[in-house]
Amino acid sequence: MLQHFFDPTILRSYDIRGIYEKTLNKEDAFMLGFFYGITVKKKLPTKENPLIVIGMDGRLSSPILEENLNAGLEKSGCEVYRIGLGPTPMLYFASHYFEADGAIQITGSHNPKDYNGFKIVLDQNSFFGDDIQKLGKFAREGYAQTYFGFSKSVSINDQYIKKIIEPIKGINKNLVDKTVVWDCGNGASGPCVENLTKKISGNHIVLYSEVDGNFPNHHPDPTDESTLKILSDKMKEVNADIGIGFDGDGDRIGVIDKKGRPIAGDLLTAFLSNSLEINDKENQTVILDIKSSYVAYDKIISFGLNAEIGKTGHSNIKKRIKEINSPLAGEMSGHIFFADKYYGYDDALYTSIRIISLMSNNINLDKFISTLPKTYVSPEIKLYCSDKIKFQLINRLIDKVLKDYSPENVITLDGVRAKNEMGWWLIRASNTEEAIIVRFEGKSQKDQDKLLMEVKERLKNEGLTWEYS
Known part of the structure; x- marks a missing residue:
């Protein structure tokens, strides 16, 4: 046996x-x-x-x-x-x-x-x-x-390469004056990126495409500060139109626009809603994860689509895509999922081609980001909390928040997310670490400060100190 x-x-x-x-x-x-x-x-x-x-x-x-x-x-x-x-x-x-x-x-x-x-x-x-x-x-x-x-x-x-470059068929010539910097981070995407950039017009600078499990140049995380700085510096050097980075296994994307701004996954998903070629938009729903901004949510709706906030986690989102036949979904972490002309899984290389296909039609990311309303959003904050107590803590929080807020202003499908006149805040238990995850977004700096105070007070009442993990 x-x-x-x-x-x-x-x-x-x-x-x-x-x-x-x-x-x-x-x-x-x-x-x-x-x-x-x-x-x-x-x-x-x-x-x-x-x-x-x-x-x-x-x-x-x-x-x-x-x-x-x-x-x-x-x-x-x-x-x-x-x-x-x-x-x-x-x-x-x-x-x-x-x-x-x-x-x-x-x-x-x-x-x-x-x-x-x-x-x-x-x-x-x-x-x-x-x-x-x-x-x-x-x-x-x-x-x-x-x-x-x-x-x-x-x-x-x-x-695989033949499939993922399909979105730029017939428009490839429009990219001849575009410059793209790619950062593979010595991860598994490197050889594929080298291959696909040879099939795309334009000027392509590929960094760290040699696969090396020691990751000698930087940590293989496209949201890591060291990754973004290297990518941003190279973009400035070559006057690039966009910078694209990948994690170690190529299912998460990080993007920097022409103005040097790192683009969060929720805003990138809203931008990519432009690329959906569907007739009945009013019956199609784009999925965002629970950590996403209402700026992204509202922008998707402005395109005539529906938007839904769902559970964090690539497996959860892939399941939900199939349940509601969603054409597009995205997480703050950079997992982006296309199911309109693709298979509905998270593919950072395919996502990069969808971004470039928009560029070829002069739909530029930096212009899109510049039109969005200014809000004051926190980073994703991780507070150490033992696996033994983190879910019980969240359950207690949910009970108390539902007494303080109207039900229509609270989402409890993945932790607790509450909306008020100042903005919104989220407290959830990480599914991968011994941590509580916090995020909040205010309409002004003063509103953001008030949201922070509320979150701190609620966690203090549950015995959790405000120390970054």
Whole structure:
């Protein structure tokens, strides 16, 4: 019998993630492959060898984890397509392209270099939340039978690039006078960016495209200050029209406009609403996550679309897109999802092409941002709070806020978000860290200060001190 006990800290809400050779190791990869493969076989009892696609990012531990993941899948009787090194969205694309039964990407995303993990798909849907917990329970119980599977290496890079550059077909010549700086951060998107920029008109400066799991130039996070400074400095040097950065596995985008302003994910989503080619806009809803500004919300509505605020988390948003047939969604963190002419998953490379397609039609991001009303928005603030108490704290807060605010001014689907005459504030529990997340936005500096005071007071009443984690 095969049986395994995963470190409980690696079984996260959206994926499986831990520190290599501390909380996560090659045996975990093998056992994940085996028990996931058996899970797929049970769902497809008439299929002798379910097809699973696996890929990996450029972290130093990814090759050994990929090898063991593949071995576990073979042991469960699966047929495995190994697409090798590439961004997570390429893995998602391959899953659709090959009509796979499941897919797994080995990736540490934007975490420090000693982290790694797995993003999982089953039948083109995210495998997360309860699915991951059930898999952990299944492994603890064990399974007696093994099977004979097989694997092969396949190439998908060219097909992926061909697909993601479709939005600029026929308008490529309009980009000849545009300059774009791309920062790959030595992450898995590098080779794909080198490939696609050769197929696009204009002047393209690509930084750090060589994949290096040590991330020698900066942390692979497109919202990190060091990343943005390097990108901004290069843009000034070459007088670029836009700067685009990626996280370690290419599913999150960071953007700087021509005036040197970092663009938050919610405002970028509002801008990208311009690119939707749909007839019945009044029946289409763009999704923003709970941390998003009402400026973005109102701008989307001004385009004749509906807007909805939903749960944070790429898996939650992908699920919601399918539920309401949404053409576009975006998170503050830079996960952007297109489902109008694409597959509905978060793909930073495809998003970059949609931005460039707007540029080619003289719909410029810097002009759009300059038209937006001025508000006073806080950064995303993280306050340390133990996993043991953070959700109970939020539940207590919700009860008290619902007594103080009218129900129509409170959203409780992911923490508590309250709206008043000064603006809004949000307090939620992180699903990936021992932290409470706070954000607020005022109509003036004075309003922002008052919102901060209210948030501090409410957290103080729950015994949480105001110290950044």
